[in-house]
Amino acid sequence: MEDIVYGRNAVLEALKSGNRTFNKILISKSVHPSEKINEIIDLSKEKGILFQFTAKENLSKYDEYNHQGIVALVSPIKFIExxxxxxxxxxxxxxxxxxxxxxxxxxxxxxxxxxxxxxxxxxxxxxxxxxxxxxxxxxxxxxxxxxxxxxxxxxxxxxxxxxxxxxxxxxxxxxxxxxxxxxxxxxxxxxxxxxxxxxxxxxxxxxxxxxxxxxxxxxxxxxxxxxxxxxxxxxxxxxxxxxxxx
Amino acid sequence: MEDIVYGRNAVLEALKSGNRTFNKILISKSVHPSEKINEIIDLSKEKGILFQFTAKENLSKYDEYNHQGIVALVSPIKFIExxxxxxxxxxxxxxxxxxxxxxxxxxxxxxxxxxxxxxxxxxxxxxxxxxxxxxxxxxxxxxxxxxxxxxxxxxxxxxxxxxxxxxxxxxxxxxxxxxxxxxxxxxxxxxxxxxxxxxxxxxxxxxxxxxxxxxxxxxxxxxxxxxxxxxxxxxxxxxxxxxxxx
Incomplete structure (x- = not known):
């Protein structure tokens, strides 16, 4: 089971938390550079998580989400008893x-x-x-x-x-x-x-x-x-x- | 200029306020009867506003809105100086x-x-x-x-x-x-x-x-x-x- 996490804040917070296993992170080549995108890239490198710059078209299957050019495939939220x-x-x-x-x-x-x-x-x-x-x-x-x-x-x-x-x-x-x-x-x-x-x-x-x-x-x-x-x-x-x- | 107002609460409150001119109210024949729908019908009668029960299909052009089976064509919000x-x-x-x-x-x-x-x-x-x-x-x-x-x-x-x-x-x-x-x-x-x-x-x-x-x-x-x-x-x-x- 895999969740899609999208948008800068959501992806960044999932990364920071250390509670989720990342399969990969897809970043649109046409995304606006920003502090948050840089932070995401730095953290991915640090944690050995695969990230890919990809053509905007390759993210089109996620266009039902307002993804701001960034999509991550991630393990689901963990619940606690x-x-x-x-x-x-x-x-x-x-x-x-x-x-x-x-x-x-x-x-x-x-x-x-x-x-x-x-x-x-x-x-x-x-x-x-x-x-x-x-x-x-x-x-x-x-x-x-x-x-x-x-x-x-x-x-x-x-x-x-x-x-x-x-x-x-x-x-x-x-x-x-x-x-x-x-x-x-x-x-x-x-x-x-x-x-x-x-x-x-x-x-x-x-x-x-x-x-x-x-x-x-x-x-x-x-x-x-x-x-x-x-x-x-x-x-x-x-x-x-x-x-x-x- | 005409606004579309949709959903029970929004239509009811626009009616109650007395601040808007209603062109007409369209109600889907398949809408669930409810207190609010009845209130809308009563108020429309009282104020002489045209309302129509119509086949669901006739509301399909408003389906981009989450209209709950009720759509009103209404004068825009009035602003104040x-x-x-x-x-x-x-x-x-x-x-x-x-x-x-x-x-x-x-x-x-x-x-x-x-x-x-x-x-x-x-x-x-x-x-x-x-x-x-x-x-x-x-x-x-x-x-x-x-x-x-x-x-x-x-x-x-x-x-x-x-x-x-x-x-x-x-x-x-x-x-x-x-x-x-x-x-x-x-x-x-x-x-x-x-x-x-x-x-x-x-x-x-x-x-x-x-x-x-x-x-x-x-x-x-x-x-x-x-x-x-x-x-x-x-x-x-x-x-x-x-x-x-x-």
């Missing part, structure tokens, strides 16, 4: 669980935000989630290589397992809930559960949640895009963490 | 200015966040911005009908004009700047300037800024998507506003 993740030491750790995110752009953008916010892992259910493919990797700007991704069969069982290890469950929910900034995110390990764009977090998960939080709006418009909502909440936890360290 | 906007009364008002956002998905998503956050207007330069088209309208989930959009020839002149009327200029910039949560957003009219995904806010605008702010990251990864960065900053101003009203 929940038990292996829990076996690490955790203090004020944070997990984001996605409950039914089906849009690849959103998923990629969420992963990027999670890495910037120092989130420790992302839990994704096997079903009702878009596949982790090239689109997701590109939309994450390669961030997907820098965070533990845990795939689970049953989100419910995962939450029950986490609760047993004293993780707190926080679910984002539009109604009857606390404002997200009234929760103290410090001094606990927590799982923030974000629901699908339309359906929200499923009822069975809401029942298990220790906190239900909402983002208060100043205008009564349907709702935020899920990746923006996640960014607002998770960076509130970053704000609180940085303020507590002053 | 900066002077007309400034003539209104402003107290603790907020403008978002976009400096070179070229991705339609990002632009749509930013507009949606701005509406949820109660932002008063969005300023978009004529050049170096993607056109306000169907993709943007769809990505905004129709939010674009619920906020003043100001197109300007020169962002610099617009900023100088705003400064004359005592608006404060806040530019998002990754380096050498204050943390975004250390600014007091209350008690002033402000313009938040967000830069392009790669280039950031242009130097000439940074020179005019009263505050330069950054989002501190917990992991040194390249950066946030611009729409997520905007969401984090603008909802910090919402948080401060709501806390000050307690």
């Amino acid at each position: 929940l038990e292996d993740f829990l076996a690490k030491e955790h203090q004020n750790s944070r997990i984001v669980m996605l409950d039914g995110i089906e849009d690849g752009q959103n998923l990629g953008s969420i992963i990027r935000t999670c890495v910037c916010a120092g989130v420790d892992a992302i839990i994704i259910p096997e079903r009702r989630t878009c596949p982790i493919n090239s689109t997701v990797e590109k939309a994450s700007a390669g961030a997907i290589n820098h965070i533990d991704i845990i795939k689970v069969n049953s989100p419910i069982s995962a939450i029950q397992r986490l609760k047993k290890s004293d993780w707190w469950i926080i679910a984002a929910e539009a109604f009857e809930s606390d404002n997200y900034y009234d929760v103290n995110y410090n001094d606990m390990n927590f799982v923030l559960v974000m629901g699908a764009e339309h359906a929200g977090v499923s009822k069975s998960i809401l029942k298990l949640a220790d906190f239900k939080i909402k983002i208060p709006m100043l205008k009564n418009f349907n709702s935020l895009n899920v990746s923006n909502a996640l960014s607002i909440i998770i960076f509130e936890s970053v704000r609180q963490k940085l303020l507590s360290e002053r | 900066l002077e007309d906007f400034l003539a209104k009364e402003h107290q603790n008002s907020r403008i978002v200015m976009l400096d070179g956002i070229e991705d339609g998905q990002n632009l749509g998503s930013i507009i949606r966040t701005c509406v949820c956050a109660g932002v008063d207007a969005i300023i978009i330069p004529e050049r170096r911005t993607c056109p306000i088209n169907s993709t943007v309208e769809k990505a905004s989930a129709g939010a674009i009908n619920h906020i003043d959009i100001i197109k300007v020839n020169s962002p610099i002149s617009a900023i100088q004009r705003l400064k004359k009327s005592d608006w404060w200029i806040i530019a998002a910039e990754a380096f050498e700047s204050d943390n975004y949560y250390d600014v007091n957003y209350n008690d002033m009219n402000f313009v938040l300037v967000m830069g392009a995904e790669h280039a950031g806010v242009s130097k000439s605008i940074l020179k005019l800024a009263d505050f330069k702010i950054k989002i501190p990251m917990l992991k040194n990864f390249n950066s946030l998507n611009v729409s997520n960065a905007l969401s984090i900053i603008i909802f910090e101003s919402v948080r401060q506003k709501l806390l000050s009203e307690r």
Whole structure:
């Protein structure tokens, strides 16, 4: 099995991470020279990875991707088991669980935000989630290589397992809930559960949640895009963490 | 001139706003019945707008759009002049200015966040911005009908004009700047300037800024998507506003 990784950021981050096995990297002869392309070439040489300058036409079979003249054939993302993740030491750790995110752009953008916010892992259910493919990797700007991704069969069982290890469950929910900034995110390990764009977090998960939080709006418009909502909440936890360290 | 608006949310919000003239609405006979489709039909009847149920094939010329079986032919978005906007009364008002956002998905998503956050207007330069088209309208989930959009020839002149009327200029910039949560957003009219995904806010605008702010990251990864960065900053101003009203 081989994945296609395309675009400068995604290829560079996959290279840097050291988590992927590269088969080869194809670079269009007509690509604009740039610092990132040079960094990719230098890293490939250093790691003994085959790279080829090739005529633009030879990349045409990848034209369904917005590849910016660079395509890499790479081993798939490695997932980590929940038990292996829990076996690490955790203090004020944070997990984001996605409950039914089906849009690849959103998923990629969420992963990027999670890495910037120092989130420790992302839990994704096997079903009702878009596949982790090239689109997701590109939309994450390669961030997907820098965070533990845990795939689970049953989100419910995962939450029950986490609760047993004293993780707190926080679910984002539009109604009857606390404002997200009234929760103290410090001094606990927590799982923030974000629901699908339309359906929200499923009822069975809401029942298990220790906190239900909402983002208060100043205008009564349907709702935020899920990746923006996640960014607002998770960076509130970053704000609180940085303020507590002053 | 006529715009195509497609998808349930975008068509419904364009209808609700009352700001657009509808030529007609085409609904695929095979569309799944839903509350939103019913609302669209009821509103069309109420406003005397022509709607047609049509065979799926007749919508095929719109298949480049992800139209979910509904397409409307509508007058373009109306822009507002900066002077007309400034003539209104402003107290603790907020403008978002976009400096070179070229991705339609990002632009749509930013507009949606701005509406949820109660932002008063969005300023978009004529050049170096993607056109306000169907993709943007769809990505905004129709939010674009619920906020003043100001197109300007020169962002610099617009900023100088705003400064004359005592608006404060806040530019998002990754380096050498204050943390975004250390600014007091209350008690002033402000313009938040967000830069392009790669280039950031242009130097000439940074020179005019009263505050330069950054989002501190917990992991040194390249950066946030611009729409997520905007969401984090603008909802910090919402948080401060709501806390000050307690």
